[in-house]
Amino acid sequence: MKNQKGFTIVELLTAFSLSMVVMVFLFNIVMMIKENYLAQSIKSELIVQQGLLSDELAHDASEYTLIQMSGKKGEYNFLFQDASGNSVMKKLMVTSSSITYSGNGKTYEYQFVDKADPVIEVSEVKERTDGMDIGYVFLDISITTPLIENEDFGVKMVYLYSPLFATIDVS
Amino acid sequence: MKKNLSLDNRGFLLMETLLVSLTIAGILVYMYVQYSSIGNTYQRFYRYNSLENVYRVETIKKYLIFTSGDSFYSKLDNGEVVELTKDSNVGNLWTNLWNDLKISKVYVIRVNQGITTDQYQALKDKITALDSTFGPFLKTLAPLSVKDAEYTYQVIVRFGYDANQYTFATQHFKKPKVGA
Numbered sequence: 001m002k003n004q005k006g007f008t009i010v011e012l013l014t015a016f017s018l019s020m021v022v023m024v025f026l027f028n029i030v031m032m033i034k035e036n037y038l039a040q041s042i043k044s045e046l047i048v049q050q051g052l053l054s055d056e057l058a059h060d061a062s063e064y065t066l067i068q069m070s071g072k073k074g075e076y077n078f079l080f081q082d083a084s085g086n087s088v089m090k091k092l093m094v095t096s097s098s099i100t101y102s103g104n105g106k107t108y109e110y111q112f113v114d115k116a117d118p119v120i121e122v123s124e125v126k127e128r129t130d131g132m133d134i135g136y137v138f139l140d141i142s143i144t145t146p147l148i149e150n151e152d153f154g155v156k157m158v159y160l161y162s163p164l165f166a167t168i169d170v171s
Numbered sequence: 172m173k174k175n176l177s178l179d180n181r182g183f184l185l186m187e188t189l190l191v192s193l194t195i196a197g198i199l200v201y202m203y204v205q206y207s208s209i210g211n212t213y214q215r216f217y218r219y220n221s222l223e224n225v226y227r228v229e230t231i232k233k234y235l236i237f238t239s240g241d242s243f244y245s246k247l248d249n250g251e252v253v254e255l256t257k258d259s260n261v262g263n264l265w266t267n268l269w270n271d272l273k274i275s276k277v278y279v280i281r282v283n284q285g286i287t288t289d290q291y292q293a294l295k296d297k298i299t300a301l302d303s304t305f306g307p308f309l310k311t312l313a314p315l316s317v318k319d320a321e322y323t324y325q326v327i328v329r330f331g332y333d334a335n336q337y338t339f340a341t342q343h344f345k346k347p348k349v350g351a
């Protein structure tokens with residue numbers, strides 16, 4: 001009877017094997033959570049930057065009246081008019097590694113997120129107009145990162161304008 | 172007696188096995204539920220009213236204000252839920268805007284000053300009955316507070332074409348004054 005006080009060898013082996021299986025699963029889960037966390041923290045930062053960029057561009061598009069827009073892929077000049085009739089000039093420059101939006105004594109520069117290694121490009125720019133009442137310029141600035149596939153952290157801007165008062169020359 | 176004891180104690184008891192299995196299963200289920208709830212919250216954060224989509228709706232809103240006539244507002248004022256599709260007759264550039272902004276569904280409702288929670292819920296139910304994919308997003312919306320009372324209409328937009336990747340956003344607007 002004295003020899004029967006402890007675990008049997010079968011119990012020990014089974015418990016050890018099960019523990020190993022559980023540990024392997026847990027380790028995988030922890031690694032997955034860690035990778036997820038890193039990706040999500042980068043994603044969050046990219047979304048914050050996306051918000052700031054959207055805010056800069058959309059503010060002018062919604063607050064001012066577009067009078068003139070010209071430029072080629074990657075470099076655009078804007079002439080807006082504010083509610084008091086004052087002219088507001090802005091310049092947008094997009095390269096593969098930077099975005100700068102300047103004018104009115106203020107310059108905005110896109111801040112890069114560490115490790116994100118973003119790829120920036122103007123993926124689409126087009127003018128739509130009915131020639132009479134309304135028109136818009138669609139500007140799609142794409143910001144992608146190899147760390148997060150199939151997601152674009154850029155902005156899609158739509159500048160509404162009146163074809164009777166605005167001059168648009170973009171490509 | 173000794174022989175029987177040694178034979179009976181070679182492995183686990185059934186009760187031991189059951190208890191340990193149930194405990195581990197319970198812990199794993201609990202962890203999964205917690206992880207899922209984090210995932211759902213995260214999804215909601217990115218899919219509903221993201222800043223980019225709010226700006227897209229801002230454009231849609233401005234476009235609708237510019238192009239919509241009295242018949243559009245009359246329908247809304249009668250309590251109807253106005254559904255806009257790609258082919259709706261809303262100005263000449265609507266279809267272009269629809270494609271460029273990747274819009275997949277638009278609903279517009281009237282949310283006048285002092286609307287009660289029940290009245291607002293009825294409008295949300297109408298939309299959900301028309302398209303159930305709006306249901307989870309609409310649950311997150313509340314009627315306007317008094318300070319926002321000047322806004323009398325609400326545009327609710329779904330973006331994207333993949334049912335698993337739909338994003339939603341909404342904005343309020345008011346009818347432009349005549350001559351404005």
